[in-house]
Amino acid sequence: MLFTGLSGAGKSTIARAVAARLLEQGDLVSVLDGDEVRQVLSAGLGFDAEDRARNVARIAWVAAEIARVGGTAIAAPIAPFAAGRAQARRRAEAAGARFLLVHVATPLAVCEARDRKGLYAAAREGRLPDFTGVSSPYEAPLDADVTVDAAVAAVDEAADAVVAALAAVRR
Template structure:
């Protein structure tokens, strides 16, 4: 196994399971000797993107910042895990093009009905009531990846099945020991 860094870019609707999957694969990677940093969308927004709203421009700026930090980490031998909605294909492509290490886009797919059912914060309900503007999947678009390296279907798969699919892919690519 190389000490090469790489980027695991989780994208999907709010409530699809991005952060949950990131938390599942992180200790598995650490157990395999991989240095890991997770850039969670909510944490980055609080610490690196404070003051940004949810307009398309602000979302793009936030995702570019995540991409920049992910690239810095990965080029220094760290597995950088991003768990942010990152709703727009063009900005995800910018982040991929900026990457100086393998960029693995993981589409965390879950039907709208499933993510609305999981909605512990009541965000979808508020968005449907018009209380939250520019909410991805309701009043703002989510552009699903055209050609992600990995697709997990969290409405149908267990966390273990989805997580193991990711670990298996990384092994196949030679980024983890066989």
């Protein structure tokens, strides 16, 4: 399961809620959170297009390995580029897994108004280069399996929609 969306969109929060539901169902769940991946698996990578592609490719590889042995991998990077997301889908399917692309489509204005980490302000002031939605592109997916907007849906509602979409692809 690949979550994609802007910084602050709600990817981690909704991914964790989905993971909790799947654990209750007895799934073997591994959450590959964007921030945590950056500290370990992708330590040293930056935010230009090439490093973002490397980051998403690494996540996709680990997720496909988890799926190959029967686990459910939930990854929540920004994953701003369609090509990287498509590669993740191909890798998962090549591993014999089902793939779900979850677009957390919270509008930029809402993410920026929340600005929990002050990153949008820093990006607007030119102190943080290549910031998604400000000075680096976000290619909104045209192939999302489920779309949730955290400006409209509460965390529980968004998680319900994702779990329902997963159940549909598992049928």
